[in-house]
Amino acid sequence: MYEHKINKKNEFSSISNALFIIATPIGNLEDITLRALDTLKKVNVILCEDTRVTQKLLSAYQINTKCFQFDDHASDNKIEKCLTLIEQGQSIALVSDAGTPVLSDPGCKLVNKAMERGIKVESLPGACSLINALVLSGFKSLKFSFLGFLPHEKAAKEKTLAGYKKFETTLIFFESPRRLLDTLKAASQIFPTSQVCVAREMTKRFEEITRGNFTSLINHYALKDEIRGEIVVLIETEADKAIDEQHIKDLLKSLLQQKTSLKDAVAEISNSYGVTKNKVYDLALSVRNEL
Numbered sequence: 597m598y599e600h601k602i603n604k605k606n607e608f609s610s611i612s613n614a615l616f617i618i619a620t621p622i623g624n625l626e627d628i629t630l631r632a633l634d635t636l637k638k639v640n641v642i643l644c645e646d647t648r649v650t651q652k653l654l655s656a657y658q659i660n661t662k663c664f665q666f667d668d669h670a671s672d673n674k675i676e677k678c679l680t681l682i683e684q685g686q687s688i689a690l691v692s693d694a695g696t697p698v699l700s701d702p703g704c705k706l707v708n709k710a711m712e713r714g715i716k717v718e719s720l721p722g723a724c725s726l727i728n729a730l731v732l733s734g735f736k737s738l739k740f741s742f743l744g745f746l747p748h749e750k751a752a753k754e755k756t757l758a759g760y761k762k763f764e765t766t767l768i769f770f771e772s773p774r775r776l777l778d779t780l781k782a783a784s785q786i787f788p789t790s791q792v793c794v795a796r797e798m799t800k801r802f803e804e805i806t807r808g809n810f811t812s813l814i815n816h817y818a819l820k821d822e823i824r825g826e827i828v829v830l831i832e833t834e835a836d837k838a839i840d841e842q843h844i845k846d847l848l849k850s851l852l853q854q855k856t857s858l859k860d861a862v863a864e865i866s867n868s869y870g871v872t873k874n875k876v877y878d879l880a881l882s883v884r885n886e887l
Contacts, residue, residue, distance in 0.1 A: 611638045613682055615710045616689045617703070619696040619722030622826070623799035625656050627723045633657055635720060640686040643678065645702065649693045666690065668702045675706050682715050694826070696724040700744035700770060726768045729795035729828035732805050735766045736832060743769035746779065753779065757786050760833060767831040773823040777814065783831060784810035791832045797825035841879060844871065848883045858884065 616635050621627040636642060637659050643666035644650035650663050666674070678688055692701040710717050726742055741760060746753045746769050760767055771779050780792065793807040794817075802825065806813055817823060844865055851861040862880050866873045 611635070611687050612685050614687050614716040614718060615682060615707070616687065617697050617707065617717065617719040618689050618691050619720060619724065620650075620653055620691050620694060621799070622694045622723045622725045622728065623797065623803075625653060627799060628653070628657075629720065629722050632720045632722055633659070636661055636689055636691075638687070639689040641678075641681065642689045642691060643703075643706075644691050645693045650691060661689075666702060666706070670702060670706070675709055678706065679709060679713060679715065682710070683713070694723070694725070696722065699724065699726065699742070723799075725770075725795075725798060725826070725828055728798050729793070729830055730766065730768060732795055732798070733766070733793040733807060733830045733832075735791065735793065735830055737766065739764070740766040740768055743767060745770045748775070750778070750782065754782050754786065757783055761786055763833060765833055767829075767833060769829055771827045771829050773825065773827060776823055776827055776829070777817050779829065780810060780814050780817065783829075784814065787831055787833055790834055793830040793832075795828040795830070796823075798828070800825070844876065845879050845883050848876070848880050849887070852880070852884060852887060
């Protein structure tokens, strides 16, 4: 079992013998915490996806800590060397090119291995593109599902999205500019009545937040000569609202006429269409009374 506690108010663990997960700006270099800057100055090593990108941030704040590349292709041997350095008394910071590390970024394996070996792991919170996009969308935020990057292949992409058709949630995922239009078109067939939001270049000079139905956003981006920048897509699914109640009643009527029990009919429709059992049950009672 892994356990890490801060025992006293405002007292954090020593800068040595620890792995620090540090969020960095997603566009505006001023969006970084004082604690993050202080830690980046004090650690022995900074692991990053692209040393050129991270060096821009460090240079802006006169930080001279050594940087080493650590991406999705980091070998087990490299992870072992990092953990050994920490066990020998050094400290390491893990950052991504932008935002919070480990979320659809390399580093998860390093964190897991560190915890398995009892190494202190601390997360320094900060900028996070998926949360920023969710806040700007105005969509329901009580329940949301983060999908990272969708598969490139059309069939696999549609299968991934279709897996959420039965749920009422806000889907959040990253997409590249060149695949955005095709993805919106594919999603529109699966969630035809849903609202969609595209958050592009957040916190940067040309930030753009577009929201509406799929038709309006598809038309908006189809007129652009070129789509650029970092993109987060959000879809506010409405599984229950998208279902025609009369259609459900017709299906229930057919099942009940086939001598299917009320309980089994309700369960079958609920599982097939993602509608709550309580709602289907109320419709089923209405249908039974009409028979």
